[in-house]
Amino acid sequence: MPEVTTPYATGTPCWVELRSKDQQASLDFYRELFGWQGKPGPAELGGLAVCELSGKAVAGIVPLTASDATGWTTCLASTDADATQKAITAAGGTILIPAVDVGDRGRALLAADPQGAVFGVWQPGTLSGMQVVHEAGAQTWSELHTSEVSAAAAFYGKVFGIKAKKVHDTYWELRVDGHYPFASTLPLSLDAPGTPTHWLTYFAVDDVDSTVAALSKQGGTVLFPPVDGGVRPCGAGRRSAGGALRRDETAAAAVSHSAKTKAAPRPTEPRSAATGRSVATAARGPLLTDGPELNCRQGRECSCRGRGRGS
Known part of the structure; x- marks a missing residue:
């Protein structure tokens, strides 16, 4: 199991968290889909459920508040959240939830980039x-879909020291000095019309087709069927998108990716820690509408442009 045993480099995705209006339904869904184990946390910690695989933390699920929107959030590492908060503001970003302690687990904030x-x-x-x-x-990969790649790259560079390297006409790798690529960015023009800018998270699974079948069986909605191809360092394989939760939940979307090449290691891991073949399913938010007839308000994964339903 590729465990992370050293600190995450500043600016790298270090945590993903789902905000759900039915936390228990989300916990049940992802337990069946991914094998996660977790339970609602204490109220003083916002009810945060830390989901685990074989006793190791992989993601969080928190109950929705009145000011929240359902969906997955990519969290970037920082050694000083308060200093990062100031840097975000200075670079033109917006603070949505100021830095706050989450018990002794850590300190967190929620923000939006200028796009x-x-x-x-x-x-x-x-x-x-x-x-x-x-x-x-x-989690195995992250993507930023943005309306202005250059401006977004400048923002994350100023705040976190992230560098963007163009490797394809519409694809940029994101990295920090001395580390392998940990994410990528794509122009929003490749997404369905009306899609807002967003971060997209990939989760690994053993088989994309069986995962899509399991998602459907649990009441999720497949937004586009499995397809092959891609340019990501995490593999050019097979992926699909689907609604992540049951009929009565405002659901996040999911993207699956089956790697035919080795996954890029975390910035804190040696290259040998990366798995060979994997399939990733990623959930993104916010939001999808309730029920099986979902309309994703996020973007489409690049190989299926025009195949998925937009908002």
């Missing part, structure tokens, strides 16, 4: 972040 993509910041305490990556059911 509107929402992201979190996590300063670790007793919870370092995702303890397992590149494993079936764990």
Whole structure:
């Protein structure tokens, strides 16, 4: 199991968190889909459920508040959330939820970049972040879909020291000095019309087709069927998108990816820790509408442009 045993480099995705209007339904859904184990946390910690695989933290699920929108949030690592908050504001970003302690687990904030993509910041305490990556059911890649790639790259560069390298006409790798690529960015023009800017998270699974079948069986909605191809370092394989939760939930969407090449290691891991073949399913938010007839308000994964339903 590819475990993360050293601190995440500043600016790298270190945690993912789902805000759900039915936390228990979400916990049940992802337990069946990915094998996650978790239970609602205490009220003083916002009810945060830390979901685990084999006893290792992989993601959080929190109950929705009146000011929240359902969906997945990508959290970027920081050694000083308060300093990062100031840097976000100075670079033109917006603070949605100011830095706050989450018990002794860490300190967090929620923000939006100048183009509107929402992201979190996590300063670790007793919870370092995702303890397992590149494993079936764990995070394996992140993508930023943005309306202005250059401006977004400049923002994340100023705040986190992230550098963008163009590797394809419509594809940029994101990395910090001395580390392998950990994410990518794409122009929003490739997404369905009306799609807002967003961060997209990939989760690894063993088989994309069986995962899509399991999602459908549990009441999820497939937004586009499995397809092959891609340019990501995490593999050019097979993926699909689907509604993540049951009929009575405002659901997040999911994208699956079956790697035919080796996954890029986490910035804190040696290359040998990466898995060979994987399939990733990622959930993104916000939001999808309730029920099986879902309309995704986020973007479409690149190989299926025009195949999925837009908002």
